[in-house]
Amino acid sequence: MLGRLNHVAIVVPDLAAASRVYRETLGARVSEPVDLPEHGVTTVFVELDNTKIELLHPLGAASPIAKFLAEHASGGMHHVCYEVEDILAARDRLKAAGARVLGDGAPRIGAHGKPVLFLHPRDFCGTLVELEQA
Secondary structure (H helix, E strand, O other): OEEEEEEEEEEOOOHHHHHHHHHHHOOOEEOOOEEEOOOOEEEEEEEOOOOEEEEEEEOOOOOOOHHHHHHOOOOEEEEEEEEEOOHHHHHHHHHHOOOOEOOOOOOEEOOOOOEEEEEOHHHOOOOEEEEEEO
């Protein structure tokens, strides 16, 4: 069911500073920041040869990652994102196996313009999992 690793998301307290670290210190290709109001975040993607790193910063106090940042002031890993061929079939298979899909279970459009779902971290070894339709 799982395809390739699409990205690892890291919450950061200072998006500009984190972007500089990846661009200047590590020599990576770094995108411009993009606000995603429907998700309450600003994202920057670090492009690697085999995957991406998504830097996340809260877009306003109501952001779902604002609480994460309040609990982890220096930031940290937030989720891993895997690609799936058919997000609805994957959702249905996972729910039938007892996995919890966050929210109302309906896919939303993610940062890459493709449908995404999030799976409860307690069902996946303590890690928040995002599925993105390939």
